[in-house]
Amino acid sequence: MDEAPRAGFARIFRGPAFTPVSPTEVAVLDDHLFCVDPAGTVARVLAADDPEAVELLAHHRAAGTLTEAAPGQYFLPGFVDLHVHAPQWPQLGRALDRPLGDWLMNYTFPLEARYADPVFARQVYTQLVENLLRQGTTTAMYFATVHTQASVVLAEICADRGQRALVGKVTMDDRSSNPDFYWDADTASALDGVVEFIERVHGLGSGGLVLPVVTPRFIPSCTDRALAGLGEIAARYGVHVQSHCSESDWEHQCAFDRYGRSDAESLDGFGLLTGRSVMAHCVHLSDRDAELFARSGTAIAHCPVSNAFFADAVLPLRRRLDEGLEIGLGTDISGGFAPSVRTALREALVQSRTLDHGADPGRPAPERGTHDGHIVLEEAFWLATAGGGEALSLPIGRLAQGYAWDAQLVDTTAAGGLPLFDVRDSRDVLDAILLVSGAEHIAGVWVAGRRVIGD
Numbered sequence: 529m530d531e532a533p534r535a536g537f538a539r540i541f542r543g544p545a546f547t548p549v550s551p552t553e554v555a556v557l558d559d560h561l562f563c564v565d566p567a568g569t570v571a572r573v574l575a576a577d578d579p580e581a582v583e584l585l586a587h588h589r590a591a592g593t594l595t596e597a598a599p600g601q602y603f604l605p606g607f608v609d610l611h612v613h614a615p616q617w618p619q620l621g622r623a624l625d626r627p628l629g630d631w632l633m634n635y636t637f638p639l640e641a642r643y644a645d646p647v648f649a650r651q652v653y654t655q656l657v658e659n660l661l662r663q664g665t666t667t668a669m670y671f672a673t674v675h676t677q678a679s680v681v682l683a684e685i686c687a688d689r690g691q692r693a694l695v696g697k698v699t700m701d702d703r704s705s706n707p708d709f710y711w712d713a714d715t716a717s718a719l720d721g722v723v724e725f726i727e728r729v730h731g732l733g734s735g736g737l738v739l740p741v742v743t744p745r746f747i748p749s750c751t752d753r754a755l756a757g758l759g760e761i762a763a764r765y766g767v768h769v770q771s772h773c774s775e776s777d778w779e780h781q782c783a784f785d786r787y788g789r790s791d792a793e794s795l796d797g798f799g800l801l802t803g804r805s806v807m808a809h810c811v812h813l814s815d816r817d818a819e820l821f822a823r824s825g826t827a828i829a830h831c832p833v834s835n836a837f838f839a840d841a842v843l844p845l846r847r848r849l850d851e852g853l854e855i856g857l858g859t860d861i862s863g864g865f866a867p868s869v870r871t872a873l874r875e876a877l878v879q880s881r882t883l884d885h886g887a888d889p890g891r892p893a894p895e896r897g898t899h900d901g902h903i904v905l906e907e908a909f910w911l912a913t914a915g916g917g918e919a920l921s922l923p924i925g926r927l928a929q930g931y932a933w934d935a936q937l938v939d940t941t942a943a944g945g946l947p948l949f950d951v952r953d954s955r956d957v958l959d960a961i962l963l964v965s966g967a968e969h970i971a972g973v974w975v976a977g978r979r980v981i982g983d
């Protein structure tokens with residue numbers, strides 16, 4: 529008997545699955561086998577009625593390395609959250625009625641200053657990572673704080689708990705714009721701290737599960753020397769970059785006041801827009817800025833819940849997608865009140881339709897909206913999964929050969945069951961999973977083939 533192909537698979541997952549294959553197309557795989565290699569990558573996908581499946585199933589059932597979906601359960605890719613402020617977890621949902629600058633100065637910075645204490649950091653970050661995994665978030669891109677030690681603690685927790693993570697120690701070195709209780713002591717030590725952080729994360733031995741990110745908070749919080757230094761560090765280490773860009777009228781204007789050009793053009797001038805850059809919000813990008821994003825391969829972390837509070841406008845998502853920009857979703861904890869990418873997906877749909885159709889019933893219908901189109905459910909699913917993967921240039925967000933087995937098992941019968949009566953086709957099931965289900969319907973979560981939720 530030929531043992532070679534079977535021996536190459538560490539585990540097999542069997543069940544029906546939904547996976548994006550393009551921004552507008554979802555594959556419905558009725559009863560399939562996903563064969564995962566020891567590195568946690570999907571090495572083979574085949575239908576359960578394929579002649580080879582019989583032997584594979586028998587072998588892995590006997591070996592105890594077969595995971596089968598029960599009736600009513602479906603595999604989906606895990607969610608990718610492109611924008612999380614980990615230290616803001618304790619203020620989730622708080623003070624969102626304040627303008628962005630006030631919210632930062634009076635709520636957020638005092639809270640973030642507390643992460644000088646790594647013990648506090650460990651308590652908060654442990655709860656956060658656990659919660660996000662339970663939401664089905666298999667990958668998160670995190671801002672930590674200015675503190676090197678606490679930022680390493682976050683990276684360690686992600687590595688230990690098995691969440692794929694991109695973690696940034698935040699840079700805020702401009703003495704004139706940051707509060708005296710929360711900022712980098714000086715530019716040189718800020719940059720040294722970033723280098724130390726990158727090397728310590730590389731030294732964690734997470735096998736690439738946790739990656740360091742160069743993280744200027746945003747232009748208003750950094751000096752030119754720091755921004756240039758961070759661009760140079762990002763190039764030297766080949767690491768990801770994250771920041772905020774053109775989030776609100778106020779932030780968008782800051783770059784014009786300081787440099788006479790846009791946030792995007794200024795970040796680019798410092799070498800911070802690269803194929804591995806993810807910029808949060810980007811609501812106020814000009815079409816020229818969007819071209820710059822497309823040219824440089826910079827991605828947008830679309831954070832619709834938070835944008836409703838702080839952005840002063842709605843991201844023209846349809847337009848930016850049509851321009852070919854890489855876009856994924858972010859919860860923006862805690863500018864957004866919901867820790868779930870599922871909620872971001874729903875809010876992205878709602879805002880896109882509202883922008884298109886209009887908001888003010890006092891205006892005649894033709895003048896109410898932009899009328900340049902809205903996204904559909906398939907695209908929202910893409911943004912929450914494969915779009916995030918492409919934004920990060922990582923093989924995640926699809927249940928397909930060559931992609932990591934970062935997956936969630938949704939149980940439509942859990943917690944009293946989803947209202948799936950008179951189901952006509954699998955699209956009805958996908959609608960309910962994406963628009964109605966909650967964390968209580970997640971029966972299992974895997975990252976790189978390792979089970980991290982469920983038993």
Ligand SMILES: Nc1nc2[nH]cnc2c(=O)[nH]1
Binds near residue numbers: 628745834860
């Ligand atoms: N939403 C949001 N915007 C920011 N701009 C700079 N810092 C922040 C932050 O923490 N949250």
